[in-house]
Amino acid sequence: MSDPCAVRQFSGHRARLALDAALARKIDAQAHAARALWNLLHVWWQMTPREQRVAAHADAVIRQARKEIDWLGALPAQAAQGVLKTYLRAWQNCWDGRAGAPTFKSRGKSTMSVDIPQGGNLQVVRVHRRWGTVSIPKIGHVKFRWTRHLPVGRNANGGNRITGARLVKDALGWHITFRIQTLEPMPTPHAGPEVGIDLGITVPLFLSDGTAFRHDPWLSAKEQAKLLRLERTAARRKARRTPGRPRSRRLDITYGQIAGLRAKAKRRALDWQHKTTTATAERYSTVVVEQLNITNMVKSAKGPLKAPGRHVRQKSGLNRAISGEAWGRTMELLAYKTARRGGSLVKVPAAGTSRRCSTCGRTTAGSRESQAVFVCKNPDCGWSGNADHNASRNVLHLYRIGLVVIPAAGRAVARRARRVKPATAR
Template identity: 70%
Template sequence: MSEHDLEKRQFGHRARLALSPACALKADGQGHAARTMWNLLHAWWRMMPKEKRTLANADAAIRQARQDIDFLTVLPAQAAQAVLKTYFQAWKNYWEGRADAPNFKGRLRTVMSVDIPQGRDLNIVRVHRRWGMANIPKVGRVRFRWTKDLPAGKHSGKENRITGARLVKDVLGWHIAFRVQTLQARPEPHQGPDVGIDMGVTVPIALSDGETYEHGARLNDKEKARLVRLEQRAAQRKHHRKPGERISRRLHRTYDQIAGLRAKAKRRALDWQHQTTTVIARTYGTVVVEALTITNMVKSARGTIEEPGKNVAQKSGLNRSISQEAWGRTVTMLTYKTARYGGSLHKVPAPNTSRRCSTCGFTTPGSRESQAVFVCKNPDCGWSGNADHNAARNVLHLYRMSLALIPAAGRAVVRRAKRVKPAAAR
C-alpha cells in the first residue's frame, strides 16, 4: 500500500479513571490550581495595557505566580503553559466571532480539567482485558477503563501515537480524554444508497426509506421516582434556608445526587446516538439532513412586559425536548462517521419540509393533520402517510434537485470532490 492510500486521522477517546482517594485528592488540587491560574491570567489581562498583553509577558507572569504562590506548584509546568495557550486561544475565538469573551471561572459552575500536552509522559500500558494504566504527572500511576484499542506499547510509533490528554471531572468522577493520531487506509467511496433524515421530538430519527430509530426512557421508573424525591427534598431544604445563608452540606449532597442521575441519563442518550449514527454511516453513502438553526428554535416565548408571549409553558417544554434530543450532536457525529466510511453528509434548507407533499410537491395549509399523519390537500393528489417519512423524503428530494440544477460537467466535478473530500477532511 502506497503512501497516497494512507491518511492521518485524529480523534479523541474518553475513558473513566479509577483513582485512589489519595490520587483523587491530588487531581482535585491540580484542577483547582488550573482554574486559579486561568483567573489570575484573566485579572492580569484586564490590568495590563494593550501594548503589554503579549504571550511572552503572560508567560513571565505565570512563572512569577508559581514562585510566589505555593498552591500553584501542584500544577505541572506544562499544564500551566497549556492554560496560557487555552486562554489566548479563547481570546482569538472571541475576536473572530466564534465564541464569547473569556470570563472569570467560578468554583461551583466550572468543570475542573487539567491538560497533559505531552503524550509521551503518559506511558500507557494495557494490563488487563478491561483495564489500562497511565502515568499522570504529579498524580502517579493510575488505572483507566480500556474500552477502545489505543496505540500503547509496541503498537505505538511515530504515526500511531497519543499526542496528549486532558483530565476532566464531572459528576461521575474523573475521566481522561486521549488525543490519538493514527495512520489508516483511505476509505473507498461508499456505494450505499442516498437517504434523507428528518429529526424530531416524538420520533427522534426518521429516514426517507421508511426506517425509524427511537429510544426508550433514559431513566427507568425507580430512577425517575428517586429523581422526583430528590428534587422535592432539595426544594424543601432550599425553602428553609435563610436569605444570605450558605448552602448546607446536606443540600449540596442532594444536588450531587440529582446531577448524578441526570448525568446517567445523558450518558445513555450519548450511547444511543453513537450506535444509531454508526449504523446509518455504515449503511448509506450519502446522508442528507436539514440545516437547522437550533439556537433560534429553542428561544423562550416569554416576550417582554409590553408584549408578553403566549403559551410560554408549552414552548418551554418543547425547548427542553429539543435540547434533550441534541440534534446538533447527531449531525456532528454523522459528519465525521460518514467521512470515516467513505460517504458524505449534505445539508438542505429546512423551511416547509414538514408541510410539503413528497408526492406532488404542493404545500397546502392543514396538510399536517396530526403529529404522525400527513394528508395532502391537493385534489389531484390526496396522498397520505407518515408525516416524518414525508419530511425525510422532501429532504432527500431537495438534495437531488440541487444536483439536477448543476450542469453535467459540474456534476462530474462535484462527484470527484465528494470522493476526495472525506479523505482530505480527516
C-alpha cells in the same frame, strides 16, 4: 515509509479512571490550581498594558507565581503551560468572532479539568482486557477502564500515537480523554444509497427508506421518580436558605445527586447517538438533513412584560424535548463519520418539508392532520402515511433536484447546485 495515500486523523477517547479517595483529592487540588491560575491570568491581562500582553511575559508571570504560591505548585509545569495556551486561544477566538471574551471561572460552575499536553509522559499500558494504566504527572500510575484500542506499545509510531490527554471531572467522577492521532488510508467513495433524515422528538430519526430509530427514556421510571423527589427536596432546602449565607452541606449533596442522574442520562443519550450515527454512516453514502436553526427553535415564548407570550409552559416543554434530543450533536457526529467512510453529509432548506406532499409535490391546506399522520388533500393524489416519513422523503428530494445549503460568509445560503442525478420516483 508512510503511505502517500494515507491521511492523518485526529480523534478523542474518554475513559473512566479508578481512583481512591487520596488520588481523587490530589487531582482535585490540581484542577483547583488550574482554575485559580486561569483567574490570575485574567487579572494580569486586565492590569497589563496592551503592548505587554504577550506570551513570553505571561509565561514569566506564571513561573514566578508557581515559585511564590505553594498550592500552585500542585499543578505540573506542562499543565500550567496548557492553561496559558488555552487562555490565549480563547482571546484569539474572541477576536475572530467565534466566541465571547474570556471571563473568570467560578468554583461551583466551571468544569474541573487538568490538561496533559505531552503524550509521551502518559506511559499508557494495557494490563488486561478490561483495564489499563496511565501515568499522570505528580499523581503516579492510575488505572482506567479499557474500552477501545489505543495506539500504545508496538502499535505506536510516528503516525499512530497518543498526543496528549485531559482529565475532566463530572458528576460521575474523574475521566481521562486521550487525544489520538492515527494514519489511515484515504477513504474510497462510498457505494451505498442516498438517504434523507427527518429529525424529530417522538421519532428522533426517521429515514426516507422507512427506517425509524427510536429510544426509550434515558432514565427509568424509578430514576425519574428519584430525580423528581431530589429536585423538590432541593427546592425546599434552597427556599429555607438565608440570603447571603453559603449553601448547606445537605443542599450540596442533593445537587450532587441530581447532577449524577442527569450525567447518567446524558451518557446514555450519547451512547445511543454514537451507535445510531455509526450504523447510518456505514450504510449510506450521502446523508441529507435539514438546515435547522436550533438556537431560534428553543427560544422561550415568555416574551416581554408589555407583550407576554402564549402557551409558555407548553413551549418550555417543547424546548426541553428538543434540547434533550441534541440534534446539533447528531449532525456533528454524522458529518465526521460519513466523511471517514467516503460519504458526505448534505443540508437542505427546512422550509415546507413537513407540509409538502412527497408524492405529488404540492402543499395543500389540512394535509398535516396530526403530528404523526400526513394525508394529502390534493384530489389527484391522496397519499397518506407517517408525517415524519413524508418529511424525510421531501428532504431527500430537495437534494436530488440540487437545492442544497452552502455556507457562505458565515451564513447558510440555499442554492440550486448543478444537478448530478435526476429526480427519480420514490
